[in-house]
Amino acid sequence: MPQSAIDPFEHALRRMFANAISKCRRDLDLSQEALAELTDMSTSYISLLERGQRNLTILAASRIANAYGMKLSDFVALAETYNEGE
Numbered sequence: 001m002p003q004s005a006i007d008p009f010e011h012a013l014r015r016m017f018a019n020a021i022s023k024c025r026r027d028l029d030l031s032q033e034a035l036a037e038l039t040d041m042s043t044s045y046i047s048l049l050e051r052g053q054r055n056l057t058i059l060a061a062s063r064i065a066n067a068y069g070m071k072l073s074d075f076v077a078l079a080e081t082y083n084e085g086e
Helices: 008-027 034-039 043-050 060-069 071-079
Strands: none
Touching: 008 034, 008 043, 008 071, 034 043, 034 060, 060 071
16 A cells, blocks of 8 residues: 555554654664564564554564563553654
């Protein structure tokens, strides 16, 4: 589906998590490669998530939260604080 055809709510949700993944990763001074290794995901998948081009599964969110030393619920709550403008 072309990016322009994505529902605005879905786009905002992807951006919210993309911002949280990217900001937390940078705050912890982790490279995408290091995060990929910690989560047993590919670097390309991490990159796509950070650009809001892939849907984040609950399993992937849990792995990322764990890599950041957070509970999944805390990671979701943090993501909710990010808006599309960040």
